[in-house]
Amino acid sequence: MTRILHINSSVRNTDSISRKVTREFLNKWQVNEPEAVIVERDLAAHPLPHLTEKTLGAFFTPAEQRTPEQAQIAQLSDTLVQELFDADVIVIGAPMYNFSITSGLKAWVDHVARAGVTFKYGEQGPVGLLTGKKVYIFTSSGGVYSAGPAQGMDFLATYLRTVLGFIGLSDITFIASEGLAMGELGVNKALEQTSKTINELLPA
Numbered sequence: 001m002t003r004i005l006h007i008n009s010s011v012r013n014t015d016s017i018s019r020k021v022t023r024e025f026l027n028k029w030q031v032n033e034p035e036a037v038i039v040e041r042d043l044a045a046h047p048l049p050h051l052t053e054k055t056l057g058a059f060f061t062p063a064e065q066r067t068p069e070q071a072q073i074a075q076l077s078d079t080l081v082q083e084l085f086d087a088d089v090i091v092i093g094a095p096m097y098n099f100s101i102t103s104g105l106k107a108w109v110d111h112v113a114r115a116g117v118t119f120k121y122g123e124q125g126p127v128g129l130l131t132g133k134k135v136y137i138f139t140s141s142g143g144v145y146s147a148g149p150a151q152g153m154d155f156l157a158t159y160l161r162t163v164l165g166f167i168g169l170s171d172i173t174f175i176a177s178e179g180l181a182m183g184e185l186g187v188n189k190a191l192e193q194t195s196k197t198i199n200e201l202l203p204a
């Protein structure tokens with residue numbers, strides 16, 4: 001039985017392309033494996049707070065020495081980290097906002113990239129602790145970044161590959177729905193391409 005963590009970060013709901021395609025992917029997965037367990041983490045419906053000095057104080061205080069307030073603060077991050085450790089597969093809907101990820105997804109990263117918890121420093125440098133997991137990231141963007149003049153402006157995929165790799169999530173497949181600002185034709189073309197990729201990734 002596969003445990004899947006499904007993370008959405010578009011602030012849009014019904015018209016969101018990243019939500020539509022991650023749902024399509026998971027529906028297909030469930031056809032193949034009806035008993036798969038899916039845990040939902042919606043970063044727009046339930047936004048995470050930005051880090052504060054108090055949050056860092058809680059993170060860097062050993063659990064047994066935390067004040068009741070620090071213990072309560074650390075709980076949210078601990079829950080998010082546990083969701084990652086519990087998952088075999090992680091599916092992320094990641095729209096491009098201003099050439100990078102949404103601030104909601106960045107807040108999630110800030111809560112799960114934790115020294116001594118999801119990465120540590122060994123003799124050879126940093127070591128990611130979230131190993132053995134498969135990650136699928138469905139990006140959505142108005143422009144086209146896979147080829148052409150904007151190729152070097154994609155700080156979304158490069159950032160996610162770097163930061164998730166840092167915490168051990170290095171087996172990542174990116175599926176881009178791009179060119180969505182190019183009218184209905186652009187949207188249809190992108191959705192068609194993404195469906196084709198989903199069918200290749202999850203053959204019946």
Ligand SMILES: Cc1cc2nc3c(=O)[nH]c(=O)nc-3n(C[C@H](O)[C@H](O)[C@H](O)COP(=O)(O)O)c2cc1C
Nearest residue numbers: 010012016017018095096097098099140141142143
């Ligand atoms: C605040 C905001 C910033 C955006 N910035 C970019 C951008 O830098 N590059 C781009 O190609 N598209 C950009 N877009 C377009 C979105 O990536 C596109 O609408 C995408 O479909 C959003 O994902 P969603 O459909 O899941 O909401 C932006 C959209 C919004 C709302």
